[in-house]
Amino acid sequence: MTGLSVSVRGEDGGREVVSDLSFTLARGETLCIAGESGSGKSMTALAIMQLLPQPAARISSGTIRLGETELTDLDERQMRRIRGDRIAMIFQEPMTSLNPVLSIGRQLTESIEAHTSLSQAEARQRAIEALKAVRISEAESRLRQFPHELSGGMRQRVMIAMALALEPDVLIADEPTTALDVTVQGEVLELLRDLQRQHGTSVVLITHDMGVVAEMADRVIIMRHGRMIEEGRTSDIFARPRADYTRELLAAVPRIGSGVGRQKSRDAQALTLANVAEVKDLHVRFDLRGGVLGRVNRRVHAVEGVSFSIAPNETLALVGESGCGKSTTAKALAGLVPYSGDIVVGGRNLSGLGRDERKAVRRDVQMIFQDPFASLDPRMRVGDLVAEPLVIHGIASKDERRERVAALFERVGLSADQMELYPHEFSGGQRQRVCIARALALRPKLIIADESVSALDVSVQARVLDLLKELQREFGVAYLFISHDMAVVENISDRVAVMYLGQIVEMGTRDQVFSNPRHPYTKRLIEAVPVPDPARRRSRFARLDQEIPSATRKIGEAPLKLALQDVGNGHLVAAGN
Template sequence: MNSENTTPFKVATSNCPSGTEPVLRVDQLAISVNTENGLKPLVHELSFDLHRGETLAIAGESGSGKSLTSLAIMGLLPPPAVRVTGGSIHFGDQELTTLGENAFRQIRGNRIAMIFQEPMTSLNPVMKIGTQLAEAICAHEAISLKEARLRALEALRSVRLSEPEKRLNQFPHELSGGMRQRVMIAMAIALKPDILIADEPTTALDVTVQREVLDLLRDLQLEMGTALILITHDMGVVAEMADRVLVMKGGHFVEENHVESLFAKPQKVYTRNLLEAVPKLGDGSGEARMGRPDEDTLVAELENVVVHFDVRSGILGRVTHRVHAVENVSLNIRKGEIFSLVGESGCGKSTIAKAMVGLVDHSGRIRINGHDISPTYGAMSNQTRRDIQMVFQDPMASLDPRMRVGELVREPLVIHGVGTRQEQDQHVEYLFERVGLARDQIQRYPHEFSGGQRQRICIARALALNPKLIIADESVSALDVTVQAKVLDLLKELVSELGVSFLFISHDMAVVENISDRVGVMYLGQIVETGSRRQIFGSPRHSYTKRLLSAVPTPDPSRERQSLARLVGDVPSPVKPIAERVSYVELVDMGDGHLIALEDTMK
């Protein structure tokens, strides 16, 4: 701890000490929101203790009150709309619910720090990283700007950010998502707080970056004795990180227990359902789908597809660098098949999807249901547009909030002039029933549905024109595990009953294993391994595939956690100088369609 930061708390020698005074005590906390009809409770009489050096995970689905609880502890509830209406929050001998804003500023960031879910929205986009870190330090300590920058540099080194001196002078948009999250962690620990609150710190991160961030939090906690509140709906992360788990639902306390006991013998039905809905690697659920793909009918064929984006710089705006988003990718998707593309952010998965629907220029050949797609942006025939549809990650951003959902599902039929008004009405009713929604919901607006229901509406809209191929780009990553499981079951049913094919894009390896027929693994714009689900997950051959699988959090606290070799140096980038050539990997058939790239051909 800093010499300026004296603390009344005793340092514990165990993760969950007994007989020691808690560093934080929440007692009968109630949070409410002002409405036209008076106060509406959001969190109901929640109580828990947090000890020094302990990790308490608060788990539950969206709307359970997890983040509201953390904001109440930080004094960040938006008044007067949302406020604490009962109970207490004791930090040492201080009652936080009655603390004034000026007094809270001495604690917030200094004694209690928070890491938010989306680092890009938490960092000022027009300020350099070093300036933002120094500003946070100077707000709590009377030191010079030069000393603050040295402390900021030390914080960046502590989170193992490559080239920390360089990062100080960069803007947030110049860093990857994992790097930005490390900056947020550095900002949070720069003042060595007593409590660190991490609100969904890894939800938007790839599995390898997620593992590195979780390892980093664990190491820093051990070094500083900081108590950690981990807020998440990812039960794999809970199993790997937590000492104790508090489960919430709809603002209510459900149950609390040590992590091993909660996973082994959950006491409440909701907790059991939550754990059962978590996709697990190697549980064999991918075998449950009825029907097999039609080996003789190809709905999508990609041959040597290349997508580049030029980067201009200098006064004259000349092209100096090039983003090699997709390099020489070849694959095919059969009728009635779920083909998954996996890999980290920036590997080219979504760019391939955009090329397939004509949203970006490409070279090479793309055929959808026997029709060639022009390499020129936007040049697609109406028939090809009908044959391929997309389901995006964020359903709310995909639906016009001013239109009724029935009209949204009908819209593709109107655009393509399919059927009469009566026939369109009947087809919309059929689609709603097919995706598990009621006919009486057709006249509602998007905001009247839950996240899972909105994604079902997007799937119904994608099915409106009876497409041959649906591209699902991270279509379930934003959903809670129970909702996610229902949507995945729906996709399997659609494939089995309608014979539609899916290109399923995801970085969640457990989800991919449980839904896919075949899998392609991408790295820096190229496919490095492809094969059946059983080949990729049962006997991965490429080192990058093995790294992805080893990084997946396992929702089993009793299972010994494998160590993951940490990367050193700069993260490999697809951005190259214009004169630099990229070497294509060579894929070798290991038998039964299991292709892997030769490691020595990768640069």
């Protein structure tokens, strides 16, 4: 690629989102393009694939050469022969990339049949082989399944199988692991390494996760505002970054055991005040219907006997892989799903309260969700969104509410002038700040942050985490911090509870859990975290022996109940481990 520039047409005229970008890619090489959202990473990938949104975006200058073929000279019919066959792409979100109304088998065989002369039976056999290559069990039966019937990790592996079924020369992977748990992420990265070794495929890996860059890349390109800021070998970029922006990006990366934003360990005596919230023997179960008559025949044991407490000014992190029950526990605590057991907030048990009393208690518990854009009404101004909880609870007059909202905006690092804007006029990090202001509007005692920084760039993530800690010191608010990012958890938490299949398998202080993990599942989670240091690159990631077991049981079949034992100083571990 030489001198690539991509322009986007807007209301104010055209602007360049990629400017004068040049690089080469050798056979079998892994090139990582890293940078924050809006840096031009994905637009570069779409330009290579000739998939820029038309007519809004176009290549304004430059060349893209694949071997002896100049891609910018090809028409759409000619590019269709190239895509999938010689260049393939794995997109960030497999659920939106896979067609929900077509079976996995149909989507796999469709691309094989389009680029080869194989018969339908032969294409089906190659699809099965592709699924086996990405270690999907029962590959033949999976062909009949639809995307929604697979886990996130399995859907991503289907996307990889689809991309590699035709053994392309170049594979472009656009944030392929951002939404995955650390163990599944390790499996996917190891899978890419295996397939690269077997077929000599060149990989362009687009990511903002510097841990993944350190583990995978031979060379790195750092981009900002559409321009290449720095380029070089991975070891040089991490050890001797030349650009200030690169140094800032690396400094913002959370690291287990260190990091500029790491929360200092606090004396347990400081956290022995009356608890803000107590959860005792919490159960959340969902019945599933099936068969001709639609009878209840299975039950999802989403949360099984979970107990914990949170003190004022404390951050309790709830960690585990997708499907372990973290978010369901949070929703029960916020009164959003039916449950059995006891949830006590501010000394009042929610199960014994009427509707009006529950509404009053809910003022003390607020949530910050993972996707700020999805949790904000796009038709309302952000000032009105932050004021809405005050309106619902009938707090203050209109002028007083406006003054309080303006003060909240200033406190979370936004200006009062921005109250008149709409959600789409903000960046992702700014939208999350709006959500934090909204959560603070009622001055709650507990804020549940459900994957609140997982979708943010590392530098934005660091600023949001710093803001959360500042607000905790200022208001004394407690956090239930839900995440699958163990490095972030290690940097912000006071205590950690590890969940697996709806139950807590280990709980203790941050230092107890990370310095001396006792449960095998906890150890696996910590070991799977990519280390942002090429000198500590692993030769292989740990394999998953199988898919994470399901929490679904037949009616009458109860899950194994785990008993927690104290192994010293309040460090609780599931019995038998």
